[in-house]
Amino acid sequence: MTIKDIARLSGYAVGTVSRVLNDHPNVSETARTKILAVAKEHHFVRNTNAQQLKQQGRYIAILVKGVSNILLNSILEIIQKHIGETIYTSSVFVLDEYDNEAKTALKIYYEKRPAGIIFLGGNPQRYESDFNKIKVPCVLITNQAPNVSNNNLSSVGTDDVKAAEQITDYLIENGHTKLGVIGGDINNSEISERRFNGFLNSVKKHGLEFDFDMQYQTTKYSFEDGASAVKQLISKCDGITAIFTMGDVQAIGAIRMLNDMGISVPKDISITGFDGLLLTQYIYPRLTTIRQSESQLAKCGLAALLEAISKEDEESVHLLIPYEFIEGESVLKIN
Amino acid sequence: MTIKDIARLSGYAVGTVSRVLNDHPNVSETARTKILAVAKEHHFVRNTNAQQLKQQGRYIAILVKGVSNILLNSILEIIQKHIGETIYTSSVFVLDEYDNEAKTALKIYYEKRPAGIIFLGGNPQRYESDFNKIKVPCVLITNQAPNVSNNNLSSVGTDDVKAAEQITDYLIENGHTKLGVIGGDINNSEISERRFNGFLNSVKKHGLEFDFDMQYQTTKYSFEDGASAVKQLISKCDGITAIFTMGDVQAIGAIRMLNDMGISVPKDISITGFDGLLLTQYIYPRLTTIRQSESQLAKCGLAALLEAISKEDEESVHLLIPYEFIEGESVLKIN
DNA sequence: CTGTTAGCGCTTTCAA
DNA sequence: TTGAAAGCGCTAACAG
Numbered sequence: 226m227t228i229k230d231i232a233r234l235s236g237y238a239v240g241t242v243s244r245v246l247n248d249h250p251n252v253s254e255t256a257r258t259k260i261l262a263v264a265k266e267h268h269f270v271r272n273t274n275a276q277q278l279k280q281q282g283r284y285i286a287i288l289v290k291g292v293s294n295i296l297l298n299s300i301l302e303i304i305q306k307h308i309g310e311t312i313y314t315s316s317v318f319v320l321d322e323y324d325n326e327a328k329t330a331l332k333i334y335y336e337k338r339p340a341g342i343i344f345l346g347g348n349p350q351r352y353e354s355d356f357n358k359i360k361v362p363c364v365l366i367t368n369q370a371p372n373v374s375n376n377n378l379s380s381v382g383t384d385d386v387k388a389a390e391q392i393t394d395y396l397i398e399n400g401h402t403k404l405g406v407i408g409g410d411i412n413n414s415e416i417s418e419r420r421f422n423g424f425l426n427s428v429k430k431h432g433l434e435f436d437f438d439m440q441y442q443t444t445k446y447s448f449e450d451g452a453s454a455v456k457q458l459i460s461k462c463d464g465i466t467a468i469f470t471m472g473d474v475q476a477i478g479a480i481r482m483l484n485d486m487g488i489s490v491p492k493d494i495s496i497t498g499f500d501g502l503l504l505t506q507y508i509y510p511r512l513t514t515i516r517q518s519e520s521q522l523a524k525c526g527l528a529a530l531l532e533a534i535s536k537e538d539e540e541s542v543h544l545l546i547p548y549e550f551i552e553g554e555s556v557l558k559i560n
Numbered sequence: 561m562t563i564k565d566i567a568r569l570s571g572y573a574v575g576t577v578s579r580v581l582n583d584h585p586n587v588s589e590t591a592r593t594k595i596l597a598v599a600k601e602h603h604f605v606r607n608t609n610a611q612q613l614k615q616q617g618r619y620i621a622i623l624v625k626g627v628s629n630i631l632l633n634s635i636l637e638i639i640q641k642h643i644g645e646t647i648y649t650s651s652v653f654v655l656d657e658y659d660n661e662a663k664t665a666l667k668i669y670y671e672k673r674p675a676g677i678i679f680l681g682g683n684p685q686r687y688e689s690d691f692n693k694i695k696v697p698c699v700l701i702t703n704q705a706p707n708v709s710n711n712n713l714s715s716v717g718t719d720d721v722k723a724a725e726q727i728t729d730y731l732i733e734n735g736h737t738k739l740g741v742i743g744g745d746i747n748n749s750e751i752s753e754r755r756f757n758g759f760l761n762s763v764k765k766h767g768l769e770f771d772f773d774m775q776y777q778t779t780k781y782s783f784e785d786g787a788s789a790v791k792q793l794i795s796k797c798d799g800i801t802a803i804f805t806m807g808d809v810q811a812i813g814a815i816r817m818l819n820d821m822g823i824s825v826p827k828d829i830s831i832t833g834f835d836g837l838l839l840t841q842y843i844y845p846r847l848t849t850i851r852q853s854e855s856q857l858a859k860c861g862l863a864a865l866l867e868a869i870s871k872e873d874e875e876s877v878h879l880l881i882p883y884e885f886i887e888g889e890s891v892l893k894i895n
Numbered sequence: 896c897t898g899t900t901a902g903c904g905c906t907t908t909c910a911a
Numbered sequence: 912t913t914g915a916a917a918g919c920g921c922t923a924a925c926a927g
Binding site for chain 2: 896897898899900902903904905
């Protein structure tokens with residue numbers, strides 16, 4: 226089924242069919258009705274390759290970084306649903322945690338000539354030279370692009386600093402004074418850096434000490450790495466009563482490892498997560514964590530991109546989406 | 561930059577350029593070197609829209625049945641990654657657990673004219689009349705298409721019967737005689753049916769009784785449904801000491817609920833899972849479960865489809881991928 | 896071995 | 912309001 230077939234079947238010419246399909250003006254109601262009926266009857270769907278070959282620029286590329294990241298998966302679903310309701314088409318590219326998203330994006334940019342690019346997780350800015358060659362609007366979701374010079378780049382994320390500060394406040398207000406942190410590489414991950422800054426804000430505010438070398442353990446975002454990190458952390462630093470982790474999965478891994486070492490959570494050590502995965506409310510103990518709003522991140526992110534595409538030379542936007550503090554059972558009150 | 565530009569710049573014609581780019585024979589080494597050099601110098605990248613417009617029928621549709629199914633998600637990722645390395649493109653259609661996959665597939669078949677269709681979960685054979693209209697190779701992944709007449713249809717799955725039997729044997733050999741089952745609808749899900757048959761094999765082999773109405777609880781594949789199912793199960797049937805669940809997520813939901821009711825796993829009730837999600841080895845207690853090989857399922861499934869696409873009139877294949885029995889801590893030895 | 900050329904299915908002028 | 916026709920960039924068949 227091509228528009229040629231529809232044209233033949235409906236008695237109109239391909240031009241008219243195309244106009245109807247694209248909701249263009251100057252088509253009679255008769256033609257519109259007839260053509261739409263024929264198209265529907267024959268399950269006609271446009272060949273997007275041909276369409277995009279012709280009108281380059283109604284296509285959005287989505288890059289997802291982080292295999293099997295539950296949070297991103299669920300945001301992705303929402304985004305795709307919304308894109309379906311616009312004039313744009315999209316496709317998804319999955320990247321490994323160690324792939325270079327800027328390089329991949331650049332390749333896609335050349336090959337597909339998208340109107341815009343959505344980055345789910347990851348931060349292409351780290352590879353500036355590649356990234357700056359991309360001349361279409363981009364949006365970072367769950368990540369932030371704060372003091373960025375690149376005017377193509379918007380971002381929609383959670384206020385990591387505030388959230389981290391709040392959850393740390395909670396730990397301290399429950400009587401914990403010697404805290405450990407399991408987090409990302411603060412020199413290479415801006416999310417980790419921000420969460421750490423929030424943590425530090427709280428620590429300082431309460432007049433506590435924090436020795437980075439002793440009390441911080443750098444790790445990747447996985448169950449396994451959370452587990453090994455907590456082992457290293459408690460072996461190098463005595464007397465920690467609570468651990469702030471930068472992701473639910475690390476928290477779960479850490480709890481598992483502590484259990485295996487005969488250390489109970491939260492009786493002996495308290496732990497907090499970050500992200501608010503559904504799962505965290507089914508494990509034992511229920512995790513105290515920060516829930517990021519998947520639907521809001523998705524909706525606002527896409528909206529920002531479409532805005533940027535339609536209005537060229539616009540200032541890029543940087544939004545923070547409200548989060549939710551979830552009080553679980555993984556923190557013990559010790560005062 | 562188009563191949564036309566490259567042709568002009570290199571002094572050859574577009575045909576030759578195309579041949580070089582596609583590694584076709586009948587090109588002189590001189591031409592190849594020259595053209596490649598020019599292409600590289602100008603950062604030329606093929607326009608995939610044009611390429612695929614030309615090469616129709618290089619599209620694979622993937623139908624995923626069961627929203628937010630972690631196992632399928634993870635298989636999906638692997639498949640997409642592999643497809644990216646082939647000449648094919650793909651897109652994904654997500655179906656609800658109760659949608660009719662044959663109907664959807666047929667619609668996609670008409671609309672998109674894919675070269676092949678992958679079914680992740682679900683079984684379109686149940687709707688034969690619709691499914692038989694599909695005239696391109698299909699492959700079922702995680703499911704089986706045993707005595708099937710349809711020669712388009714291959715399958716790559718786990719030996720559910722044997723796996724279920726083995727894990728049930730384990731329960732019984734640990735002294736459990738009154739077993740509960742939390743599983744899918746055995747009248748509508750062949751996977752559930754097979755797992756139940758494996759379970760029954762073991763039960764009969766050991767001379768135990770099983771009252772379906774009392775001891776079986778039908779449920780969907782989610783944390784939440786696992787939680788509510790276990791509640792119903794233990795309220796309608798006294799004295800169950802072990803529960804065979806047909807999915808890890810139900811098992812996790814069930815454990816959570818039992819905990820909330822003051823029932824400890826495995827001290828009071830033992831539980832087994834099915835699927836072998838990574839997660840199951842990080843929760844408390846570690847789940848005793850069956851690990852399906854995601855990567856093997858993905859790789860073999862895609863390979864089977866591509867094979868079937870390239871060689872028409874080939875006999876379809878039906879593979880069983882080895883599984884692994886994982887002994888966790890969720891089963892108590894009571895004899 | 897290389898060049899020429901006919902489309903792939905679609906959008907979008909330009910005429911009618 | 913509609914039809915005819917010119918490509919978008921590429922591949923592959925055909926002719927040389």
